[in-house]
Amino acid sequence: MTTTAQRTDGARIEVRDLTKTFGSFTAVDHLSFEVEPGRITGFLGPNGAGKTTTLRMLLGLVRPTSGTATIDGRDYRDLENPSATVGSALESTNFHPGRSGRDHLRVLAAAGGLPDSRVDEMLELTGIPAAARKRAGEYSMGMRQRLGLAAALLGDPRVLLLDEPSNGLDPEGIRWLRGFLRHLSSQGKTILVSSHQLQEVQQTVDDVVIIANGRLVRSGAMSDLRGAPSTIVRTSDPDRLVGALRVADVMAAAGDDGELVVETTDKRLVGDVALRAGLPIWELRDRKADLEELFFDLTEGTNRNLGDGATSPPPPTERDAVSGQEGANE
Incomplete structure (x- = not known):
């Protein structure tokens, strides 16, 4: 990847009716969604929802029971140049503890036919050149995350x-990661990010895919998650303002802590109505999507890992990983 503003073509991710069972347990259940180039998509769900299993199926590490998970219209095993198409960082612990960060990247670069100069470029880009000669086993968790991202970017992939x-x-x-991912998406790259940090995701992503118990519960643009755009208003007499707005054919309803949710984004109209009604405006702002609120509304009470008798998904076994690799080599 260059550090210029040059755009690259992304590759569309398509998951169609994807299912994965481990014995009697269904980890991913007829899951379907898309991830578009040039956008950052958050992949969200409670622990055990099937996120990591889905990512592993996209990478050919686990073979689907049924359905498809394709990148640029192909299974991972059919990609002509995988490292130039897909970069991934699924774990931050898959480093040899006695090997330096730079040597870790050099091994990966050699396997992909990439020059050592690419290694140095990625170390600079991810902000860890000073730690490049330290053993990876001495890295902090944050440093390991940066090293994993550098490894994912070595082949200048179209998808992350x-x-x-x-x-x-x-x-x-x-904050650095947020700006870095935004820079990559501006180049046209396709980025799918699994995370539990909902407030951070809300500030970073363009789209979200939310799953629970292996099934899709909501997907779409962040801007569309809460339905029609609206405005938050605070005043001294909310009931009186609701009545005045109704006369102006604008609907409003009580929200949290005495606020009003007004079904319009025309703040000048709301202010004019309040002025005619003789009411002060204490607060007037756009209502933004609250991802955390939406997440818990959609997933609360549906997590199979909560409550009596709940069962957790078994971790992918070595046999599952080998099966996926065999499938990728067929």
Whole structure:
């Protein structure tokens, strides 16, 4: 990847009716969604919802029981140049603890036919050149996250699959990651990010895919999650303002802590109505999508890992991983 503003063509991710069972347990259940180029998509769900299993199926590490998970219209095993198409960081612990960060990347670069200069470029890009000669076993969690991201970017991939990339990052690191992912998406890259940090996701992503118990519960653009655009208003007499707005053919309803949710984005209209009614305006702002509220509304009470008798999904076994690799080599 270059650091210029040059755009690259992304690749569309398509998951269609994807299902994965481990014995009697269904980890992913007829899941379907798309991830578009040039956009950052958050992949969300409670623990055990099937996120990591889905990402592993996209990468050919686990073979689907049924359905498809394609990148640029192809299974991972059919990609002509996988490292130039897909970069992934699913774990931040898959480093040899005695090998330096730079040597870890050099091994990966050699396997992909890439020059060592690419390694140095990625170390600079992810902000860890000073730690490049330290053993990876001495890295902090945040440093390991950056090293994993550098590894994912070595082949200048069109698609990035990232599992919890902000884990272990301090506030400055999280801010850096947000801007870095936005820079990559501006180049046209397709980015799918699995995360539990909902407030951070809300500030980072363009679209979300929310799953629970292996099934899709909601997907779409962040801007569309809460339905019709609206405005939050606070005043001294909310009931009186509701009546005045109704006369102006604008509907409003009580929200949290005495606020009103007004079904319009025309703040000048709301202010004019309040002025005619002789009411002060204490607050007037756009109502933004609250991802955390939506997430818990959609998933609360549906998590199979909560409550008596709940069962957790078994972790993918070595046999499952080998099966996926065999499938990728067929």
